[in-house]
Amino acid sequence: MVTSYRIQGATGEWEVVIGLEVHAQVTSNAKLFSGAATAFGAEPNSQVSLVDAAMPGMLPVPNRECIRQAVRTGMAIEAQINAWSRFDRKNYFYADLPQGYQISQLYHPLVGEGSLTIEADEKAGIPEDKVIGIERIHVEQDAGKLMHDQHPSMSYVDLNRSGVALMEIVSKPDMRSPAEAGAYMRKLRAILRYVGSCDGNMEEGSMRADVNVSVRRVGDEFGTRTETKNVNSVRFVMQTIEHEARRQVDLIEDGGTVVQETRLFDPGTGTTRSMRSKEDAHDYRYFPDPDLLPLELDEAFLDECRASLPELxxxxxxxxxxxxxxxxxxxxxxxxxxxxxxxxxxxxxxxxxxxxxxxxxxxxxxxxxxxxxxxxxxxxxxxxxxxxxxxxxxxxxxxxxxxxxxxxxxxxxxxxxxxxxxxxxxxxxxxxEGLKQQSDTGAIEAVIDDVLAANADKVAEYRGGKDKLFGFFVGQTMKAMQGKGNPAVVNQLLKAKLDG
Amino acid sequence: MTDLTELGVKAIRDGVAAGDFSAREVAEAFNANVEAAQQALNAFIVATPEKAIEAASAVDAARAKGEALGKMAGVPIGMKDLFATKGVQTTAASHILEGFVPEYESTVSANLWKAGAGMLGKLNLDQFAMGSSNETSYFGNVISPWRKAGSNAALAPGGSSGGSSAAIAARLCPAATGTDTGGSIRQPAAFVGISGIKPTYGRCSRWGVVAFASSLDQAGPMARDVTDCAIMLEAMAGFDPKDSTSLNLPVPQWEAGLNADLRGKKVGIPREYRMDGTDPEILASWDRGIEWLKDAGAEIVDVSLPHTKYALPAYYIVAPAEASSNLARYDGVRYGLRDLPEGAGLQDMYAATRAAGFGDEVKRRIMIGTYVLSAGFYDAYYNQAQRVRTLIANDFKAAFELCDVILAPTTPTASFPLGDKVDDPLAMYLNDVFAVPASLAGLPAMSVPWGLNSDGLPLGLQIIGRAFDEQGVLNAGLAIESRAMFNAKPEKWW
Structure with a gap:
């Protein structure tokens, strides 16, 4: 499988290696661990339960529908479904994270390895169908949102999104061009929307991607990757890759080294910039969430999930x-x-x-x-x-x-x-409105007879070998019928009369 | 007329039902004791006399109308200030939650109010239930009503449920809620000569209880005797869909099932609990307890819990790890204390708020917990501690192949003077050495009074049962109780 996409550097050709972590909001009326609603665009902090606000003594209870949707998604990419999975806490402090930790799944995700196929697209430089591996899908909570433009010196917090269920769909580093990444995003989005597990609405943030990019000489080991966070359209994902690949190649060719870091995409300029390097990376202190029992799925549940899958x-x-x-x-x-x-x-x-x-x-x-x-x-x-x-x-x-x-x-x-x-x-x-065509042969024949009679000279010319006049007779007939003659019938009858 | 504050849960409930006295009279009597003792004992963070009267009046009215009365009808109780109570300040004895008034009621307290109990007030405790002497409370330590013979030194009421234990022993309430993460019901009960049971993990909902260590926290009753504990536990327990770790099992009728006849039962004596350095009087009390249970008809068997010595270290990894995460929510953003210095950013606000809002012991445990979960140490500490936990649970499983309940001391010593161990966390942690294994295994365990030691201070005996077998624990407790005949109470000095 040869993808021709190459970065032309000063010292030769480079290959780009891409992996995507797509965060897809699970379609569900309620959040992952609370009964609060999830509608987009509601008044700030109007969809927040005591659990979402992390009030003292509040406890998470898994929402069965969110789990069901993630399992169905896993089945749609023909992935291993783990009947036993577990939730872990990812600990860090931020004002949009009320609990001080995100409930996620690090060690035992709900969905294991699967794949999807992107279709050949010659124009985009994808010569044949290509299978892109998917490492895992796990479910986790979304965070809230900070609003920095509401007050001169303070930031406001909107917790409507806090606790909303996300699927994190992690691809393998199997893509080799922006076009492949774009095709992967579109295919994944189509699958999610077919299954009904995510509305795929990227403008509303229902689907966003962390884009992992590295470059290497063709055939070499993987290079050091950067991760560009929260890219929210297919076009931006492709731009991110183009820019990152170019930047990394230039950096390496100028004698520098790529550092493993988190970057941000700026849609205004189509470029990325550093957010934090590995040295400043959080130590998330993952450990199993003691408020939750392991998630165990029984056969009946899995059967129902499978039976409910639509044609993909x-x-x-x-x-x-x-x-x-x-x-x-x-x-x-x-x-x-x-x-x-x-x-x-x-x-x-x-x-x-x-x-x-x-x-x-x-x-x-x-x-x-x-x-x-x-x-x-x-x-x-x-x-x-x-x-x-x-x-x-x-x-x-x-x-x-x-x-x-x-x-x-x-x-x-x-x-x-x-x-x-x-x-x-x-x-x-x-x-x-008289918008019907005349197919009655008798009526049409009558019109044709009139037309032929009125144009006897042309009939003679036609019969004399001027075949092109056939169109003229059709036109005259249709005109006489105000365009309502069935063209097929008109043609057939005219032919018979003229040639007969 | 009898002093109503000398009555326990059963006597009050039955007396109110029989019309011997009104619930209101009971509430008023306890309210008066609460008020009179507050200065000296500091058992309550807030008193809620009006709540007690309100609940009592409702019970009296229901009785007058001939309505059926609940299991705890007419019984005023103290509520450990770890339980969220709607409209009443809930602090976990911390500065960071000072002034926090929840808009919700914990499941356990709601169950108790539904059963007809009333609230005398919110009881003091170690801050976030972290402590064994009540000295970590932001609101000042509780003072035990007990004193050593011939001494006026203030003694520890135990912890973390020290407000609960002191209030019951001093007749400020007939019963109170406690929570037990690593002995916080049993140790204070033993220190003041009352009974307390930590049921099987999951029996009582944790919803609305300020979390310390989620996989260990378990609520339970503290009262003057075993029967009262059985009654109150029935009212507190029950499946709660809002707590994923709640046990989906019917609540047994523990009170009706009480039976002190232990014929046919086997009592295990774990040899590893006979530790060096244990107070000889404690060991003697244990031997006496063995005799009593023999007398009750039980067969005594030796059992081994070989991983006992690893329990305390494992506990002090698991509990702080969970606490460090559970307490992350107290950040000054949404409720509770916010310390926002001039020109401060978010990180500065976190630092200032948490520095000012948490006490030293809480900070110590947050730091330990953060450390043991951090990259590079997680396997060596947290995962290793979890493996130890499994081994300890297996120890108990094996032991319960040989016996029905286990008898052990509750604590290695009697109550100690306040200030004695406050600067020596390890000495303080050792207080829970006998209590922690049952917590790690999630098993029901209870402390019942044994008697007074040579200093005139109470000692307790601990019974540990199989998972879900609170009845076996209560029955063995009852067998001890009926032989110990413990009726000592602290001489009133407050």
Missing amino acids: PDAKRRRYVEGLCLSDYNARELTAEVETFARFEQLLAETATKLEKSETEVATQVANWSLSVAPGVMNALGNEANPAHATASAQAAILGMQAAGDISGGQAKEIFEIVLKTGRDPQEIAET
Whole structure:
């Protein structure tokens, strides 16, 4: 497996080695060890229980749903699930950490080794599919947030996030280019969202990455790595890697050495800067949390987790290509986001039912509609469109009429436009607005006869060998029918009349 | 009329139920004693006479309406100031929590109020329950009501539940809550001639109890006799979903199960507890106890707890390690003391707040705990101590193959004068040498009064039982109690 990404240094080529620690907020109504709510954007300190504020004598109780979501995530990356795991305390003082320790899992994580596959992407320099190893997933508490801009000399503390459940998903140092890291982040995000264990919303901080980067001569031992903390978008992760790799190569080539340290990414400049070096690193004094018993999962619980897993991105994409006969491109586009495939699959089912055909027979039509036609109409309308009107049944009705030849592609768009604006019934729109095409051969023949009679000279020319005039007759016929003639029928009848 | 403050839990409960006296009369009598003794004994950090009256009035009203009364109906008690009490200052005898008024009630205290008990006040203790003499309290040490014959020297009431022990011995309350991390119920009970039981780890919820060492902390009752302890433990115990380490088991009817007949039972005598340097009078009391249990029908067997000598060192690694982490929350950010010097940053605030807010013993244990958990030392100390803990638990398991309960001294000496060991932490720690093994193993253990030594000071005997077998412990305690016939009380000098 060759990745061509190389840093060109003054002294030669360098390879970059990347590992990602992704913190993903577990989708759950309540925090990891307290009943407090977890909604984003609430008033500061409005979602804080006595446990989250670490009042004297308060005790953590694990939230079963958070554990369940982490286990399901582990299953989705085909990882070892540890039926026995344990919580440890990571001790350090900070104003956003009420207990003075974070409850995490150092020694015995809930989820062991697994992997995910990033897909080949020639343009991005990923020549073939690549398996990225995942070291572990453990669950831990998030900290609160400090606000430094509320008071001239004091900082304020918002504990809404304090105690929110996070999964820390630790990759192996298996990535070799920013593109691979980006593909890994996107794939991981898709899996989390398919599983429903994290909403993947990076702007709201639901997913953020600590980016570990080192460089080496191709084939050498790993170099010293730096860890850039809390990078919160795929693009920034890629920028971090580009910048860090370049910086490290320049540093080494100038005779310096990379120090193991924690760095911060500045989205404004796309650069990283040192936060603290290893010498200042905290001694976290990890030890098993004596307030909590080891977490033991029974077979029934694991079975339920497994049974509740949905079809995952790789399997779905394979089924779209192999089962629904969609193109690789369509399959990839349709399976990238949960909302996209959900809408597609609903529309596919309704359309197939409506047309009394198999899903495979209508899949390409529905896919093209879903990926290009419908979004095109919607985008053109902008604010005039009410997305709520774009129901599966309305769209299936449009696709049904089109497949039956009752409406043309253009009419389908026009009808959809009216649906989006008004929510009216497509069938009714077709009738009322005259947006139906004429497929009745008798009626069309009558029009054709008129057209041929009125253009006898052109008919003669055509019959004399001027084939190109066929388009002219089609145009005249369609014009006479105000564009409502079924083009296929028109073509067929014209051909018969002219050639016959 | 009898002095109501001479009555214990059972006598008060039954007397109130029978209408011999009202709960209010009882509360008033104890309130008066609390007030009268406060100056001299310093047993309470805050008195709450109104709470006692309020609870008593509710019981009297319920009785008047013919309603069923709770297990502790009409009994006013003292509450160790380690239990969070809603609306009443809760300090753990520390400066850092001075003025802290919780908006929540600990599960144990809530259970007691539900059972009809009332609160006389919050009892003094060693700061954060760290100490064996009550001298580490920020609010001044408790003074034992006992004095050596022919001496006026102030004696230690034991610790950390020293306010509880002193108040019961001095008839300021018929019973009180205690907590026991490494002997903090049993040692003070022994020092003042009362009974106290630390139940199996997990019997009483830790929710709302200021944490010292989470894997060891366990609440229990302290009272004048075994029966009263059984009654009160029934009211305190029970599964609590808010405490992950709480035992999900029904609460046995310990009071109804009391039985001093030990025929068919085996009592183990651990040979390793016969340590050099133990006070000969303690050893003699132990021998006497053995005779009593024989008399009660028990068979006496020798047992071995070979890792006993490692218990104290292991305890003084595990407990401080957990404490160093548990006490990190007292940082001046959200509640309690905040010392923010002019121009100080966050680190300065932590340092100033914690320097001012914690006493020397608490700081000592935080430092020990921080040290044993730090990188490079964790394996040698913490992990090693955890292994020792497992070995000690296995010792007990093996011993309980041979016997039903174990009899041992509670403490190596009788109460000592205040100030005697305050500058010698190791001597102070040695006080818990007999108490700590049962704590590390999470086993139920109780101290019952044996009698007075040649100085006229009380001594106690300790019974250790199998996990969940509080009944066996209580029954052996009852067998000793009915033979010791202990009825001495301190001569009132306050």
